[in-house]
Amino acid sequence: MHGQAAHSGERGSFACAAGVRGEVALEHLFQGSALNAVDAKGRVSVPAFLRSVIERRGDARTIVLAKHSQFACLDAYDPAYAALKHAKLERLLEKGETEPDAELAYQQRNLMAFAATEETPYDSSGRIVFPPMMRRKGGIEDLALFLGTGETFQIWNPQTLLGDKNIPEDLKDIARYRLEERGVTP
Amino acid sequence: MHGQAAHSGERGSFACAAGVRGEVALEHLFQGSALNAVDAKGRVSVPAFLRSVIERRGDARTIVLAKHSQFACLDAYDPAYAALKHAKLERLLEKGETEPDAELAYQQRNLMAFAATEETPYDSSGRIVFPPMMRRKGGIEDLALFLGTGETFQIWNPQTLLGDKNIPEDLKDIARYRLEERGVTP
DNA sequence: TCGTTTCCCACGAAATCCCATTGTCACCCA
DNA sequence: TGGGTGACAATGGGATTTCGTGGGAAACGA
Numbered sequence: 130m131h132g133q134a135a136h137s138g139e140r141g142s143f144a145c146a147a148g149v150r151g152e153v154a155l156e157h158l159f160q161g162s163a164l165n166a167v168d169a170k171g172r173v174s175v176p177a178f179l180r181s182v183i184e185r186r187g188d189a190r191t192i193v194l195a196k197h198s199q200f201a202c203l204d205a206y207d208p209a210y211a212a213l214k215h216a217k218l219e220r221l222l223e224k225g226e227t228e229p230d231a232e233l234a235y236q237q238r239n240l241m242a243f244a245a246t247e248e249t250p251y252d253s254s255g256r257i258v259f260p261p262m263m264r265r266k267g268g269i270e271d272l273a274l275f276l277g278t279g280e281t282f283q284i285w286n287p288q289t290l291l292g293d294k295n296i297p298e299d300l301k302d303i304a305r306y307r308l309e310e311r312g313v314t315p
Numbered sequence: 316m317h318g319q320a321a322h323s324g325e326r327g328s329f330a331c332a333a334g335v336r337g338e339v340a341l342e343h344l345f346q347g348s349a350l351n352a353v354d355a356k357g358r359v360s361v362p363a364f365l366r367s368v369i370e371r372r373g374d375a376r377t378i379v380l381a382k383h384s385q386f387a388c389l390d391a392y393d394p395a396y397a398a399l400k401h402a403k404l405e406r407l408l409e410k411g412e413t414e415p416d417a418e419l420a421y422q423q424r425n426l427m428a429f430a431a432t433e434e435t436p437y438d439s440s441g442r443i444v445f446p447p448m449m450r451r452k453g454g455i456e457d458l459a460l461f462l463g464t465g466e467t468f469q470i471w472n473p474q475t476l477l478g479d480k481n482i483p484e485d486l487k488d489i490a491r492y493r494l495e496e497r498g499v500t501p
Numbered sequence: 502t503c504g505t506t507t508c509c510c511a512c513g514a515a516a517t518c519c520c521a522t523t524g525t526c527a528c529c530c531a
Numbered sequence: 532t533g534g535g536t537g538a539c540a541a542t543g544g545g546a547t548t549t550c551g552t553g554g555g556a557a558a559c560g561a
Contacts, residue, residue, distance in 0.1 A: 158394075160379070160429040166552070171507085174551050178434070193450075199422060224409075252508075255550075276430035279401045283430075293401060295419060299382065300426050305449050352542070356516095360541050438518070440539075 133186045141222035155213070157185045159206075159277035164287060166272060173273050175251050179282055183207040194263045194284075195246040200296075201289050203267035211303040213280075214242055272313070274304055343371045345392075345463035350473060350493035352458060357445040359459050361437050369393040380449045380470075381432040387475050389453035392467040400428055427440055458499070460490055 163176040175192060183192065187209035197204040206214075222235045247260045259269065267284055274285040287304050290296055308314065349362040361378060369378065373395035383390040408421045433446045445455060453470055460471040473490050476482055 158398060158429065160397070161433050162430050166484075168552070172552085177550060199419065254509095254552085256552085258506080276426060278425045279404075279429045295423070297423055297427060300431055302452075303431055303448065306451070310447070354542065354544095356544095358542085363540060436517095440519095440542085442542085444516070 148192060154281055155186070155210075157182045158279045159282040160279070161277045162303055162307060163275045164272060164274065164304075164311055166256070167259060167264075167269060171264065172256045173259060174254070174256050176275050179254060179277065179289070180251065180255055186210065191250045192250055192257065193246050193248050194260065195241070196263075196266045197283060198241070199266060200283070200285075201293065202283050203263060204281050208248065210280060211243075211246075215239075215285055218242060249289040272308075272311075274307065276300075322500065332402060343368045344465045345468040346465070347461075347463045348489055348493065349461045350458060350490075350497055352501075353445060353450075353455060357447070357450060358442045359445060360440070360442050362461050363441060365463065366437065366441055372396065377434055377436045378443060379432050379434050379463065381428075382449070383469060386469070386471075386481070387454060387479065388469050388471040389449060389455070390467050391470055394434065396466060397428070397432070397434075398449045404428065458494075458497075460493065462486075 131256075143201055159182050161176070161178050163178075165174050165176065167173045180190075183189065186207050189208045191208055192205050193208060193211055197202045218238055219237065221238075222231060247263050249257045249260055251257045266287050268286045269284065270286055273288055274287040274290060276283045276285065285304075287308055290304050291301055345365055345368050347362070347364050349364075351360050351362065355360045366376075370376065372393050375394045377394055378391050379394060379397050381390045404421060404424055408417060433449055435443045435446055437443045445459075449455075454472045454475050455470065456472055458473055460473040460476060462469045462471065473489075473494055476490050477487055
């Protein structure tokens, strides 16, 4: 258990390669993987190394959950990132404005980005209670696989990930390792 | 013993071949080699001459580990370099977004760059504890061979390197020298 | 009152910190 | 020139804290 929570450490404040055309830069990125249990009450520990990033980005002890736009998993991030995401959408709109469906696409994305999300706080021990709707959308059962992806992190049902054709084999190896580490081989 | 901490020295601060079209440049490069022991707890000293590069690139005392894409070894770098990598991906996405598979390719790369890596801090004496997953992926046992490769550095099981057909003989000589230096000849 | 949800405490394993030791090298000063 | 000596790198072992997790008590809404 405990994945590799430890390695996260508390420091790691590194300068970010920023300055991409006025974009807000993220100084701290989500990285690493862990497999945690979902208990009978629907509680899960958010891995400590992810929490440390959240708390460095802002002072919230909260995560935002959304269905991932492409994968059968959940996308998660901190509240501060939500604002950033909004700015990104704006920029996308400006870029593709010439295209006919641009406005519609923008509205749709905006809905997805904000209406279709749930914000959940984690307690002093770092656990959230999984909102039932999100839990279902992510197909999460009794194990939650956390994957850092830089700006955000993903939460998977490990079995779903293993069955996804679009996931690189090297990444599946990691999922298998985490399962094995926990004694779930079948 | 203590390898050759010395040869590496503390210098090596040279200007980097920078200025690749607005890209963030790395001012300090990893170079040199060392062979260190992995103890029973899985701890290894990161050679001081590599740490000094890490700390000049940013203020982190942390290394990022990943499986090397081609060799049977680990690839390692500092968090600042990871951020740089991320910025590159972002830029690629915005540029080639018109293509249909661009988004998927982006997601896959991001997963590999962040989920398939582990960040581990080194303590005041310069040691990391090898994350078990990475240790296995790199086939690292009780000796770790560090090789600087400029932007990043590699960590090998010396025996694996000696058995790799794609490694130049001159480099194997270095590995042999480090082993001999340490009294491991068989 | 009953069923949830939220909070709090407890435990075991594992990771992190701290101190101690030793060999090398660099430097200094006779 | 050469021996001493101080600093630093690499390594070993023990002590302490943190993390993930389970269970129960208290608060809340219906």
